[in-house]
Amino acid sequence: MAKTEKFKSKGADNTKAAAKPNLASIQPVLLKADEYIQKSFKNGGWAYKAADTACIEPTAFCAIARRKDASMRKQVIDFLVTNQNADGGWSTSPGLGKSDWTSGLALLALRILLKEEHSEGAHAASVDKAVAYLFEARTEFYGALAKILLQISKGDEGLNYPRGWPWSPGCFHWVEPTAYALLALKIPSPAQKADSQRVVSRADNFLLEHACKDGGWNHGNDLCLNVYLPPFAVTTAEALIALQDQKNANAVQHAFHNLKNTIGYNGSAMSAAWTAIAQLSYGRDATESIHNLIARQHADGSFGPNLMVTALSVLAIQAHQGDNALKIS
Amino acid sequence: MDHKEKRCPKTGRIIARASETSGDRNCNSPADAPRSPGIARRTFIAGSVATVATFSMTGCGGKTLTGKPLPKPTAEQAARKRKTPSSVALVPCASYEDDPMPELKKYAKELKLPDLTGKTVLLKPNMVEFHPGSPVTTNPHALKAAFDLADYLGAKDIIIGEGPGHMRDTEFLLEATGLGAMVKKLGARFVDLNLDDLEALELKDGFSGLKQFFLPRTLMNADVVVSVPKMKTHHWVGMTASMKNFFGAVPGRKYGWPKNLLHMRGIPQCILDLQDLIKPRFALVDGVVAMEGDGPINGTAKEMGFYVIGDDLAAVDATCARTMGFDPYELDYIKIAGEVVGNVNADAITVLGLDIERVKQKFERPVTFKNKKLMEQSANQAS
Numbered sequence: 001m002a003k004t005e006k007f008k009s010k011g012a013d014n015t016k017a018a019a020k021p022n023l024a025s026i027q028p029v030l031l032k033a034d035e036y037i038q039k040s041f042k043n044g045g046w047a048y049k050a051a052d053t054a055c056i057e058p059t060a061f062c063a064i065a066r067r068k069d070a071s072m073r074k075q076v077i078d079f080l081v082t083n084q085n086a087d088g089g090w091s092t093s094p095g096l097g098k099s100d101w102t103s104g105l106a107l108l109a110l111r112i113l114l115k116e117e118h119s120e121g122a123h124a125a126s127v128d129k130a131v132a133y134l135f136e137a138r139t140e141f142y143g144a145l146a147k148i149l150l151q152i153s154k155g156d157e158g159l160n161y162p163r164g165w166p167w168s169p170g171c172f173h174w175v176e177p178t179a180y181a182l183l184a185l186k187i188p189s190p191a192q193k194a195d196s197q198r199v200v201s202r203a204d205n206f207l208l209e210h211a212c213k214d215g216g217w218n219h220g221n222d223l224c225l226n227v228y229l230p231p232f233a234v235t236t237a238e239a240l241i242a243l244q245d246q247k248n249a250n251a252v253q254h255a256f257h258n259l260k261n262t263i264g265y266n267g268s269a270m271s272a273a274w275t276a277i278a279q280l281s282y283g284r285d286a287t288e289s290i291h292n293l294i295a296r297q298h299a300d301g302s303f304g305p306n307l308m309v310t311a312l313s314v315l316a317i318q319a320h321q322g323d324n325a326l327k328i329s
Numbered sequence: 330m331d332h333k334e335k336r337c338p339k340t341g342r343i344i345a346r347a348s349e350t351s352g353d354r355n356c357n358s359p360a361d362a363p364r365s366p367g368i369a370r371r372t373f374i375a376g377s378v379a380t381v382a383t384f385s386m387t388g389c390g391g392k393t394l395t396g397k398p399l400p401k402p403t404a405e406q407a408a409r410k411r412k413t414p415s416s417v418a419l420v421p422c423a424s425y426e427d428d429p430m431p432e433l434k435k436y437a438k439e440l441k442l443p444d445l446t447g448k449t450v451l452l453k454p455n456m457v458e459f460h461p462g463s464p465v466t467t468n469p470h471a472l473k474a475a476f477d478l479a480d481y482l483g484a485k486d487i488i489i490g491e492g493p494g495h496m497r498d499t500e501f502l503l504e505a506t507g508l509g510a511m512v513k514k515l516g517a518r519f520v521d522l523n524l525d526d527l528e529a530l531e532l533k534d535g536f537s538g539l540k541q542f543f544l545p546r547t548l549m550n551a552d553v554v555v556s557v558p559k560m561k562t563h564h565w566v567g568m569t570a571s572m573k574n575f576f577g578a579v580p581g582r583k584y585g586w587p588k589n590l591l592h593m594r595g596i597p598q599c600i601l602d603l604q605d606l607i608k609p610r611f612a613l614v615d616g617v618v619a620m621e622g623d624g625p626i627n628g629t630a631k632e633m634g635f636y637v638i639g640d641d642l643a644a645v646d647a648t649c650a651r652t653m654g655f656d657p658y659e660l661d662y663i664k665i666a667g668e669v670v671g672n673v674n675a676d677a678i679t680v681l682g683l684d685i686e687r688v689k690q691k692f693e694r695p696v697t698f699k700n701k702k703l704m705e706q707s708a709n710q711a712s
Contacts, residue, residue: 048524048582057582092582096527096543101585167585171593174585176497219495219586225564225696225703227627230460234498263459268500304500306524 029294030317032301033310037062040307041072044079048306054079055093056102060109061311064325065318067116077117080110081126088133101167103133104180108187112325115188131191134181135199138163139173160198164206174220175210175235178203179242186245186328204246207239211251215258231255233264237274244281244328256284266292269304273312280319281327290320399661400598402668405534409605411671416440417639417648419683422617425470429636432682433478433613439681442611442640443553446483451490451520451551452476453609455559455574457625458495459505464618464630466502467559469511471615474636475557476515478613487515490547492522492577495626497586499523520547523581530606536598536665537591542606543583549607556612556642560633560649562624564695566596567660569625570649571612571642572670575603597662604642604670611640614649621653621692631692635683643671644678651675654691 040046045054046062063076084090089099090106107130114120114127140163142150150158164173165181182203185191190200212222216231217239223229236255243252259279264271266289276289293313297303303313315325418436422429452475454467472489479487489512493502499521503509512519525545532542548554558574566573576599579588591599614637622628633652639645643666647657657663657673667673697703 047526052526055582093527096529096583097541100583102582166589168583168590171585171589174587174589176586224627225623227623232496232498233501234496264496264498264501264505267505268498270498271501305521308524309500 026290026294026317026320029297030314030321033297033303033314033317034066034301036301037066037307037310037314038069038072041066041075044075044082046307046311048308050307053093056080056083056090056106057092058306058308058311060102060105061308061315063109064112065311065314067112067325070117073113073116077110077113077123080106081123084126084130087136088129088131089137090130098169099133099137100169101165101177101180103130103137104165104177104182104184107131107134107184108180111184112188128193131185131193131196134165134184135193135195137165137169137181138199138203139166139171160202162206162209163199163202165203172220173206175207175217175239176219178206179235179238182207182242183326183328186242187326189329204243207243208246208249208251211239211255212258214261215251215254215256216262217255231258231262233259233262233267233271234274236262237271237278240278241274241281241326247282256282268309269293269296269313270309272296273303273309273316276316277312277319277324277326280316280324286316286320290316293317399665400536402665403534406536406669410667410669411641411643414677414679415639415641415644415672416679416681417637417641417644418681419616419648419652419685419688420636420638421634421683422474422636423634425468425617429474430477430481433474433636433638434481436638436681437478437482440611440639442478442482442638444483445479445485445553447485448483448552449486449488449550450479450484450553450555451488451548452479452555452557453522453548453574453578454489454491454508454557455577456491456493456499456502456506456508457577458493459502460626461505463626463628464559464561464620465626466506466508467557467615468617469507471559471613471617471636472508472511472557473515475555475613476517478638479553479555484553487517488520488547488551489515489517490520490522490525490545490551490578492524492545492580494577494581494587497523497581520545522548522578523586525580527580527583532602532606535602535605537594537602538598539590539594539602542602543580544578544606545580548578553610554607556609556614558612558614559620559625560614560616560637560653561620562622562628562653562692562695564623564625564697565592566600566662567695567698568646568650568653568655570614570637570646571609572600572604572646572662572666574612575600575607575609578603578607597665600662601665601669604666609642611638612642612645613638614645616649616652619653619692621694623695628695629693631690633688633690635688641671641678643667643673647673647675648678648680648685651685652689654689 040050045059048058083094085099089103092102164178210222212231213228216236218229219235266272272289272293276286279286302310420432454472456466522545525547527543528546528549530542556571556574558570561569563569584590616633616635619631619633620628621631650657672678
């Protein structure tokens with residue numbers, strides 16, 4: 001390593017949680033964070049930063065974190081349904097271009113909130129439209145001719161190739177949007193649409209196929225120009241959470257074995273929260289991640305740099321207390 | 330068959346055997362679904378229409394790095410090009426511990442960098458991803474140099490803004506790269522450009538075919554934007570410096586991590602469109618320790634010992650290319666930038682400071698230079 005490249009920090013090995021907090025006193029941490037999220041609620045949703053415009057991703061996570069609040073639930077459901085695009089998807093903020101990767105999160109939040117309302121039928125049209133959008137939005141590699149060739153060479157199985165979700169329409173599939181879309185189709189229960197099982201299976205296969213050689217997931221490919229890529233903590237956790245119903249898969253087991261070596265492991269509130277949720281979703285111990293997380297709470301009750309991270313942190317602590325909103329039943 | 334892992338001697342990364350890249354992997358559990366179809370998927374895609382379409386462009390004006398036609402700029406696009414000769418300075422800085430400010434101030438005057446009195450300035454470093462011990466990101470001392478320079482030029486407010494392209498965990502990246510500590514030390518404000526409020530910008534007469542770009546409001550509201558990149562090779566476009574740096578200004582909350590739409594629309598094309606939309610005022614390139622080989626992530630350190638500054642980013646990048654042993658005309662986006670952004674021709678660029686002939690080194694080129702088939706896979710792997 002060049003001698004001049006000296007200005008380096010501790011890297012992924014964080015030492016933020018100097019003194020181990022007492023997990024029995026986790027409730028005040030949770031309440032303070034919840035209060036912070038509650039105070040930041042505005043016009044039916046949440047922004048990344050309190051002063052900004054409401055956006056789908058923080059709205060989805062904050063709403064799921066505060067799903068027990070009936071008044072808030074109704075407002076968020078209205079916000080999501082009202083701002084659903086004509087094609088059934090959602091844009092990162094209302095009016096900001098075509099439907100994009102946030103559609104998976106919007107649907108996930110909508111389904112969870114409707115279940116809390118015990119009114120899954122109330123906005124069935126919106127949900128059905130969103131599911132249909134997700135089915136259509138998957139990455140497609142092959143044109144009609146290529147599919148014919150695949151079918152000739154391999155039969156029907158040749159068309160069962162892995163398909164995940166892109167960030168933007170017409171692009172390639174990536175771990176995070178695929179994880180979000182899978183969660184939306186699996187939680188709180190499997191989506192009721194013909195072919196749903198096949199869609200989910202092919203997306204699961206995309207994740208399983210693209211696991212890193214070391215264990216875990218990078219953000220998309222595991223391989224680039226013949227070099228194996230290292231796993232990232234956040235995308236590894238996201239993939240694991242989405243694959244809870246594939247717990248015996250080699251890629252899943254391998255990921256847990258290698259979790260502490262993923263880049264960014266417990267190196268931030270986001271990483272600690274996602275990792276804790278992943279561990280708890282499989283019934284594994286998350287004490288280290290939870291300790292790391294609660295030590296990072298800011299004085300105002302928030303976590304990390306934005307509301308999405310605060311909401312994720314709440315979800316992680318709720319999961320630690322036995323109420324995991326992202327558990328696939 | 331030898332099943333030993335082969336590692337790159339420089340990076341230590343495991344290199345896949347050829348048989349492993351054909352598309353099929355081991356199925357070790359009944360839970361793992363059957364793998365690829367009869368034709369290896371990646372191989373099949375390499376020859377598909379989709380790949381060609383990704384690189385197809387209007388017009389015909391020469392060959393690209395991929396061997397495919399380059400766009401021929403329209404008269405309107407060409408009219409945007411800088412009309413006067415350019416100057417670029419290679420400012421000596423043997424190590425990050427050295428103070429470059431006396432030299433930077435001297436060359437700032439000679440280059441006639443703009444007076445920033447009363448202006449809000451956004452400095453845009455590279456914080457794309459973190460690999461321990463690897464020169465992937467702008468060094469914190471380089472960021473400080475840019476900050477001090479902006480301050481010297483009279484800036485009223487200096488914001489640090491970046492939208493990391495590969496890892497969205499900005500809190501981790503700021504800590505791990507040391508950039509967060511430097512931002513704090515400077516008393517500056519950091520804005521995550523990935524999550525900022527967005528402005529919709531109409532793109533007229535662009536190269537990418539996109540009609541609209543969503544860009545961060547903080548970036549677009551700044552009076553002056555300064556590029557503070559790391560000088561690196563790049564396996565898709567040859568090298569990355571001040572112009573390619575603005576991929577990190579494109580918000581992940583709309584375009585993702587990575588910003589795959591930009592790859593699909595053509596990296597050179599999007600680089601040029603972003604130049605036109607953002608109009609950065611000048612650049613300070615971190616070439617103290619650069620990256621060679623499989624950049625921009627998996628390459629290795631190359632000590633060069635200088636910063637590169639200038640107010641014509643095409644000229645800055647062309648000069649960087651020359652110090653790296655490239656002919657800038659073999660790099661697509663730089664070649665076209667020479668027609669629509671600024672000067673690339675050495676005759677139109679005065680290089681101040683260090684003698685380019687004495688400091689230039691032959692960088693190890695990305696493998697895509699030697700293997701065009703790998704380059705054609707770029708839109709598919711998109712990493």
